Structure formats: C-alpha cells, structure tokens
Amino acid sequence: MTFLTDKTAWVTGASRGIGRAVAIALARAGATVCIGARSEEDLQQLAEILAQENRTAYPIKLDVSRWESVDAFAKQAI
Secondary structure (H helix, E strand, O other), X not given: OOOOOOXXXXXXXXXXXHHHHHHHHHHHOOOEEEEEEOOHHHHHHHHHHHHHOOOOEEEEEOOOOOHXXXXXXXXXXX
8 A cells, every 4th residue: 555655644642552553554555754743763763663664754743832843843844
C-alpha cells in the first residue's frame, strides 16, 4: 500500500499513542512524515524504526503549547 508516495504528512504527538500509530500508518502508506513531539529521544527512536522499513521520517522537536515551537516545526518541515 503506497498510495501516499510523493506526499508529505506532518504528525504532532508522534512520540506515543495515536500520534505514533498515525505516523507509522502514513509512512507505511508511502508518505514522508515529519514527526513532532516534545520527546526528542522517542522521535529519534521512531525515525530509526521507520528507517529500518525503508520509510522516511524527519524527527522535529515540537511543543504545540508554544507558538515559537510550532513555527520552528513548520519551517523545518517545509
């Protein structure tokens, strides 16, 4: 299933739970995922797991309660 090939998805809360599951599903569907959360360690771990599956994920530290963090995430993702 690669219907999202050549698409990019941004996922917040990607270090755990639903956000992590969504990031994995999108990557497995072919999307490049920009994954954001406060835990850089968890994001890096997820990116490594996806890399082992030949999927592309860019871990970007993100705290959605801070505008500066959201702005920086968006700029890096773009």
